Amino acid sequence: QSVLTQPPSVSAAPGQKVTISCSGSSSNIEINHVSWYQHLPGTAPKLLIYENDKRPSGIPDRFSGSKSGTSATLGITGLQTGDEADFYCGTWDSSLSTGVFGGGTKLTVL
């Protein structure tokens, strides 16, 4: 079982908005920054969001992140079929002294 909890799947129509939740605890999300990654099968994962809500250069502002307490959320607006992928939240767990990921959420753009 993953230390961070994500919904297994989410779906929405093109052009719509979707949010993906990531639930953790006082030893990880509450006290460390959260990152989000997009992973297409057969390719290297890509960093989408770092330090809870910052976007690396080249990531469109359709992608956003937020954090509150022991939970974090990834938001994607203006959905495109090319957004279909697996999305993972990640952070450091200060009790385990290792990085941790959520189990991943598969996004389907209907």
Add this chain to the structure above:
Amino acid sequence: EVQLVESGGGLVQPGGSLRLSCSASGFTFRSYAMHWVRQAPGKGLEYVSSVRSDGASTYYPDSVKGRFTISRDNSKNMVHLQMSGLRPEDTAVYYCVKGGRYSSDCLDYWGQGTLVTVSS
């Protein structure tokens, strides 16, 4: 341009050993933490090991602690993962990943991955 190129993957029998290597370029290697992350077939991402920029501290999840050892050579811009006591559940694509200044920072660049298969 940041580049991370893994090598050393392959087929190994249960109980065997394997050494993965990652050659890094395009950034000041000695200034950043490095990580290995894996994805088993049909599963999610899992941190396998992390090493501080100076190599003085290493981190492992319980699933590999005592069996895997991460090391780095800052003079050659290389990071290695020595794996021993391999189990079928270690079968996965292993990614070499660049971290931030601290081991707890985000993972901003990923290699293409190398496949490790543990099977008799």
